[in-house]
Amino acid sequence: MNKFGLWVGVATLALSATAGLAQDKKTLAIVVKGLDNPFFEQINLGCQKWMSENADSEYACLYTGPASSADEAGEVQIVDDLLTKGVAAIAISPSNAPAMATRLRELAPSVPVMTIDADLLEADHSLRKTYLGTDNYLMGVKMAEEAAKLKPEGGSVCLQLGNVGAANINARAQGFRDTASGEKGIERLTGQKGWTEIDGCPVYTNDQADLANQQMADTFTANPDLDAFILIGGWAQFAPQAYAQVTDQVMDKLKSKELIIIAGDTLPPQTQAFRDGRSHAQVGQRPFEMGYKAPDVMIQLIKGETVEDPLFTGLDVCNGEDAGFCAKN
Structure with a gap:
């Protein structure tokens, strides 16, 4: 079974801003809509894979979000808390795009902000540096x-x-x-x-x-x-x-x-x-790829490097003509 076929239990509690991360590491935060959605656990697996391959990096990947995908206000509050406490960069999958944009506009964060999986509305794209995920x-x-x-x-x-x-x-x-x-x-x-x-x-x-x-x-x-x-x-x-x-x-x-x-x-x-x-x-979609690539994109943004916008991760289609991905996973 390849990395996309992994199926693990979904975390039941949201992580605090930098809980469990080494104190000398700079935090690259990924905030998803809810930890109760197994789709987002694949993003977590990608984040953890990046961590295992970059153990000597000065950065650490933090995956978090509200316990429930229905908690739109909770997601906004987690982003608020992370930016207030201090992270090196943040990737957000906004559950409520207008609400998230309003809070980002109020906070005016000094660190790079990108979106992952879900984007802000087009009128609010200036609030983030790039979008990584599905077209x-x-x-x-x-x-x-x-x-x-x-x-x-x-x-x-x-x-x-x-x-x-x-x-x-x-x-x-x-x-x-x-x-x-x-x-x-x-x-x-x-x-x-x-x-x-x-x-x-x-x-x-x-x-x-x-x-x-x-x-x-x-x-x-x-x-x-x-x-x-x-x-x-x-x-x-x-x-x-x-x-x-x-x-x-x-x-x-x-x-x-x-x-x-x-x-x-x-x-x-x-x-x-x-x-x-x-x-x-x-x-x-390819959520594992999103979680795996997000830390590197955030590091590029921190360094002031030019990053394409958007960054699409591709699609897998299975149908009666060609089972494709669905035949193997």
Whole structure:
């Protein structure tokens, strides 16, 4: 199993600003939306891998965040505390992009700030030096392309999103809608190229796996003729037992492709779901790579070196034509 296939338990407590780091080390902080999301644990593994390979560095990589991905205010407070106490640089995955930007503007930090995984809104890009992570709009494009292969005439669709203020998730949704409709700036699919978003959707999970699965179950029950369910993020699949129970309700439809499921991310429980026929395509990010590369990018910023903006980490696509990443992990 390669590094992307690692699956470990998620930390349950947020680390304090520099807890556990050697006192003579300068802190490179990575702040994620929540420690309850296994996607972010892959970023932690990348951070830890960098640490193991750079034991003699004057810098140390610190991974932290609020205990719950739903705690937007908690994430802002952690960033506030880190910058106040003092770090060498910070990489942030903002859960609520506008709220995080407001606090950064108030703090006016003197150390380099970058974003990772999720970016600030375009109007606030001047508050950070660069973004490292997925081209989220392209991720949405890829999801729409997979849906179109399976449903060339379109159909009824429900999008499942995360937090209302998450810029990365909203960018994916925009990429999906623009590509599905063939038009730019579509706020809602209302029949373009045959695609129509059903009443009650999109649904917002607040990054909670239990809520995501309940929303799927409720949507399938209320809409027996639904053609497509799009997990813009992989929340429901992060709880594989619950996800299996939900998809058991519609397995006949999934097998016949009367109903299709396209999902974001390719963590091990998700690739297993794909192999089990519980999704038709997975469009995966590379969170380990984000965590592994972030410390070096922060060091470049500290040294005043020129860093590209954005820094995209690529995508892995698994579908019925080519299982790709999902066949091996």
